[in-house]
Amino acid sequence: MSGRFAGSKIEARNDDHDAESPLSIHDMTVAYHRKPVLWDIDFTATGGRLIGVVGPNGAGKSTLIKACLDLVPRASGSVRFYGKSYRQQRGIVGYVPQRESVDWDFPASALDVVTMGRYGRIPWCLPPRKRDKYAALECLDQVGMADYAHRQISKLSGGQQQRVFLARALAQDAQIYFMDEPFAGVDAATEAAIVVLLRALSAKNRTVLVVHHDLQTVPDYFDDVVLLNMRIVAAGPTEKVFTAENLHKTYGGRLTLLDKAAQAVAGAGAR
Amino acid sequence: MEWDWAIDGWILFVGTLSACSCALLGNYLVLRRLSLMGDAISHAVLPGLAIAFLITSSRAAWPMFAGAVIVGVITALLTQVITRYGKVEHGAAMGVVFSILFAIGLVLIRQVADHVDLDPGCVLYGNIVQIALDAQFEDVPPAARNLACVFVLNILFVGLFYKELKISSFDPDLATTLGINATLMHYALMVMVAVTTVANFESVGSILVIAMLIVPAATAHLLTDRLGVMILLSQLIACFSAVTGHLLACYGPGWVGVDAVANTSAMMAVVVGFVLFVAIFLAPEQGLLAKWYHRMKLSSRIVRQDVLGLLYRWEEMNGESGRSMRRDEVLTVVGGGSLPTRALRKLLRQNEIVRMMDGRDVVYRLTDSGKLAASQLVGAHRLWESYLAKHFHLASDHLHEPANRMEHYITPELREELREQLTDPKHDPHGKSIPSEPM
Numbered sequence: 219m220s221g222r223f224a225g226s227k228i229e230a231r232n233d234d235h236d237a238e239s240p241l242s243i244h245d246m247t248v249a250y251h252r253k254p255v256l257w258d259i260d261f262t263a264t265g266g267r268l269i270g271v272v273g274p275n276g277a278g279k280s281t282l283i284k285a286c287l288d289l290v291p292r293a294s295g296s297v298r299f300y301g302k303s304y305r306q307q308r309g310i311v312g313y314v315p316q317r318e319s320v321d322w323d324f325p326a327s328a329l330d331v332v333t334m335g336r337y338g339r340i341p342w343c344l345p346p347r348k349r350d351k352y353a354a355l356e357c358l359d360q361v362g363m364a365d366y367a368h369r370q371i372s373k374l375s376g377g378q379q380q381r382v383f384l385a386r387a388l389a390q391d392a393q394i395y396f397m398d399e400p401f402a403g404v405d406a407a408t409e410a411a412i413v414v415l416l417r418a419l420s421a422k423n424r425t426v427l428v429v430h431h432d433l434q435t436v437p438d439y440f441d442d443v444v445l446l447n448m449r450i451v452a453a454g455p456t457e458k459v460f461t462a463e464n465l466h467k468t469y470g471g472r473l474t475l476l477d478k479a480a481q482a483v484a485g486a487g488a489r
Numbered sequence: 490m491e492w493d494w495a496i497d498g499w500i501l502f503v504g505t506l507s508a509c510s511c512a513l514l515g516n517y518l519v520l521r522r523l524s525l526m527g528d529a530i531s532h533a534v535l536p537g538l539a540i541a542f543l544i545t546s547s548r549a550a551w552p553m554f555a556g557a558v559i560v561g562v563i564t565a566l567l568t569q570v571i572t573r574y575g576k577v578e579h580g581a582a583m584g585v586v587f588s589i590l591f592a593i594g595l596v597l598i599r600q601v602a603d604h605v606d607l608d609p610g611c612v613l614y615g616n617i618v619q620i621a622l623d624a625q626f627e628d629v630p631p632a633a634r635n636l637a638c639v640f641v642l643n644i645l646f647v648g649l650f651y652k653e654l655k656i657s658s659f660d661p662d663l664a665t666t667l668g669i670n671a672t673l674m675h676y677a678l679m680v681m682v683a684v685t686t687v688a689n690f691e692s693v694g695s696i697l698v699i700a701m702l703i704v705p706a707a708t709a710h711l712l713t714d715r716l717g718v719m720i721l722l723s724q725l726i727a728c729f730s731a732v733t734g735h736l737l738a739c740y741g742p743g744w745v746g747v748d749a750v751a752n753t754s755a756m757m758a759v760v761v762g763f764v765l766f767v768a769i770f771l772a773p774e775q776g777l778l779a780k781w782y783h784r785m786k787l788s789s790r791i792v793r794q795d796v797l798g799l800l801y802r803w804e805e806m807n808g809e810s811g812r813s814m815r816r817d818e819v820l821t822v823v824g825g826g827s828l829p830t831r832a833l834r835k836l837l838r839q840n841e842i843v844r845m846m847d848g849r850d851v852v853y854r855l856t857d858s859g860k861l862a863a864s865q866l867v868g869a870h871r872l873w874e875s876y877l878a879k880h881f882h883l884a885s886d887h888l889h890e891p892a893n894r895m896e897h898y899i900t901p902e903l904r905e906e907l908r909e910q911l912t913d914p915k916h917d918p919h920g921k922s923i924p925s926e927p928m
Contacts, residue, residue, distance in 0.1 A: 288665075308667065308668050311666070313662070315660065315662050315663060319660070320659055320660045321520075321659070325520070325713060325714045325715055325716045325718075325719050326655075326659060326715075326716060327714075327715070330655075330716075334655075334656045334659070334660065334663065337656050337664075337667055337669060338668055340652065342650075342653065342669075343649045343650065343652075343653075344652075345651065345652060346652065370714035372714070386663075390667075
């Protein structure tokens with residue numbers, strides 16, 4: 219076993235990757251303290267699709283995103299965005315971390331946070347320009363939060379905070395987005411607003427990869443689905459991949475939700 | 490003690506520089522919840538200083554800064570390593586690293602002190618007066634010059650990297666994905682903290698420096714919710730503490746009849762602590778006083794509304810022409826004490842109730858505007874009861890209590906929505922009529 223991690227940093231050959239794909243992951247393994255949390259991930263995304271990533275707790279969903287974005291080191295394998303590495307393609311990749319990952323008591327307004335999405339385009343040591351602020355305001359407007367632009371972020375509700383995060387992602391104006399549980403702990407209105415936004419992104423041929431928890435809504439929300447449990451159990455178009463059998467393999471039968479999910483699948487098949 | 494600008498002027502200057510340079514970086518330590526890191530670094534640089542002394546056998550500034558920076562970075566690194574591999578909590582790892590390094594530093598300093606003119610006590614508590622006395626022999630004391638340089642350096646650091654520090658403090662992961670390396674910013678901040686701490690050794694010492702690093706920023710954080718304003722406020726608080734601290738050190742003991750001069754840097758720490766204490770009470774939104782005021786306002790509003798609702802129900806029961814409710818009857822229901830009495834007075838003032846005499850008894854009646862307010866309140870109460878009965882299947886004797894609490898918080902919009910959902914009910918579950926919304 220140790221052999222496979224020893225020779226880790228072998229440069230990926232570019233013919234392992236599809237240069238047309240917004241995201242292609244080749245043989246990626248990620249380990250924390252040498253204990254692998256993701257095994258042999260191979261995945262090629264199709265452009266302009268909404269992709270749901272589902273799997274039980276500890277399946278490595280967030281880690282998958284972080285490893286793609288070079289936030290955690292990969293033990294082996296490589297990731298390409300349109301055939302190029304993350305370093306080269308920073309500008310076209312957007313990221314929405316989990317809402318709990320930041321301190322909402324931070325002294326900043328909603329507009330401040332959204333403007334941060336533009337920081338990647340502003341040279342070091344220069345302040346945000348007027349047009350960055352306008353772009354940020356526009357993005358806040360798109361998520362229905364323009365009225366809250368100058369509100370301190372701790373005074374926003376959970377759903378509003380999540381919308382601010384999405385507005386920030388919009389401000390990044392990326393080709394491919396990674397969203398870590400954007401639906402976690404939001405109200406029904408925000409959930410609906412997020413879905414509308416995701417569809418709008420997809421209509422503009424943006425690719426969005428979303429870590430998602432609610433199995434019931436998967437067939438409604440996502441074109442493609444990745445079933446993940448430390449390895450990719452199945453990946454592909456939702457109607458083909460999101461089956462009771464695959465879910466059972468992913469969740470290992472230790473989830474009573476499975477019945478519900480199976481119903482959701484049956485419901486999706488009927489339509 | 491006589492005020493002597495040649496000495497006290499220098500003390501004020503050095504104290505202010507010291508407080509402001511610390512407070513500037515302190516903002517980011519407080520926001521990143523790294524307050525203890527400031528403490529850790531300020532203690533841990535001690536062996537760095539001692540080794541620099543041992544090697545150069547002098548008190549020259551540059552080796553001192555280099556030693557401190559190296560050990561400062563080592564502290565941050567070691568803490569990271571111990572947290573990750575020792576499976577201990579971040580705070581505990583810092584505690585382990587800095588207390589050991591500090592101990593090594595103390596041992597080394599004792600050794601060094603035999604060779605170099607260095608007073609361990611001075612390193613711990615600083616000696617701001619000595620700096621001022623140095624000024625009598627040199628134009629600008631080296632300690633003051635170092636502090637001024639560090640202060641300018643800190644302003645440049647925070648000014649130039651304002652945006653980078655902001656995003657990597659708020660959301661380090663996003664910062665890193667955008668190409669602003671948050672880890673790099675973290676270590677840059679730690680280096681600046683180490684340098685600042687060393688520059689402050691001679692003025693406030695390695696122990697009191699933590700007060701200046703953390704307290705002005707923590708106080709400013711209580712007072713505002715904008716980063717720029719917070720930084721400015723922290724500087725004002727630092728200035729105030731330095732000046733007031735020195736004045737108190739000079740004249741404070743005299744006021745209590747002691748013929749002595751207190752330690753200026755200690756007084757600075759005392760003053761800044763006092764400012765924080767005051768802010769905890771008086772902060773505009775998060776302060777205890779503001780919270781108490783809002784609670785009081787809320788409870789007096791609730792009592793006023795209770796009185797209105799009571800009179801409304803009374804008049805509803807007894808009819809327009811029936812007997813009016815007596816003062817003692819009102820007070821029996823809403824309770825005695827000052828709150829209900831004040832509520833009655835305010836209602837009279839607002840012309841929502843009138844006070845009349847019925848024989849020898851004082852009685853109250855609702856005015857037209859009082860009736861309107863009361864009907865909305867009672868309406869909210871009965872709508873809520875209907876809503877609970879419909880959706881929660883509660884028995885009718887379980888409805889009154891929750892509705893009694895909720896009626897004070899139901900806004901006109903919510904009332905409207907309840908009406909819509911219940912398809913404009915005319916009666917509540919007890920069969921009482923629900924007053925309709927005035928046109």
